[in-house]
Amino acid sequence: MLQTIKKQIWLQRSDWLLGIGCALVMWIIGMVFMVVMQRSDPEDTYAALGTMFAMIGSAGVGTFIILINLGVNFNTQISLGNRRTPFLISYYIAWLLGFFLYFGMLLLISAGEDAVYTILWSGKALEEELDMRGILLQFGIPACFALPAFGTFCGALLLRYKRKAFWILWVLWMFCAIGIPNLMDAADQEAQSAAGKFGLAIRGMTQLLFGRGFLALAAVVTVVSLAAAYLLLRRQQVEN
Numbered sequence: 001m002l003q004t005i006k007k008q009i010w011l012q013r014s015d016w017l018l019g020i021g022c023a024l025v026m027w028i029i030g031m032v033f034m035v036v037m038q039r040s041d042p043e044d045t046y047a048a049l050g051t052m053f054a055m056i057g058s059a060g061v062g063t064f065i066i067l068i069n070l071g072v073n074f075n076t077q078i079s080l081g082n083r084r085t086p087f088l089i090s091y092y093i094a095w096l097l098g099f100f101l102y103f104g105m106l107l108l109i110s111a112g113e114d115a116v117y118t119i120l121w122s123g124k125a126l127e128e129e130l131d132m133r134g135i136l137l138q139f140g141i142p143a144c145f146a147l148p149a150f151g152t153f154c155g156a157l158l159l160r161y162k163r164k165a166f167w168i169l170w171v172l173w174m175f176c177a178i179g180i181p182n183l184m185d186a187a188d189q190e191a192q193s194a195a196g197k198f199g200l201a202i203r204g205m206t207q208l209l210f211g212r213g214f215l216a217l218a219a220v221v222t223v224v225s226l227a228a229a230y231l232l233l234r235r236q237q238v239e240n
Helices: 002-040 049-079 084-120 132-161 163-189 194-209 214-233
Strands: none
Touching: 002 049, 002 084, 049 084, 049 132, 084 132, 084 214, 132 163, 132 214
């Protein structure tokens, strides 16, 4: 098992670097946006957009790489004689380490962003609107366990059901990216409408799950995702 884990870590190292590179690019873009907005419309507060963008970039890119690469890794490793269960465990552990690497990087660039703004806005008493470092410390470690597990499950789903799984995941993604923000807007503007009531329900659930219930949510997502991935992969045939 240890050798299998080491092999997966060796195989995934370039993808870790890709995620880090994307996060750093997003970090720079976010800081540029913040500086431009502060100069065009000065305010007494600022947001750590660089860290926020980097968080979204590392989580999104990392999870996407996991689900895309699982099929290729599975077919290669199983065809070489590796067993399914050790493969699943090693694949998850390798990406668990990768996400902890992202977590450490995000803490560093969060401090770096504060230092950059201190230099650029020296002499100005600006307050940070959102404590991004506090959010990282609160949600980062549970997310490091949950996101690789969820990405592994989605990858196993794609490997097993191909196009059907792709369209299901695409619809869910579009609902989260476009549908939920529109429902949240409806909750603010037309609270008594059907969309507004749905948006209020989603907002209440989000506040619960991403508040005190986030640790339990992350634990459930991790366990259920890995169990589902195991069930999907245990009889999955190798494809050439």
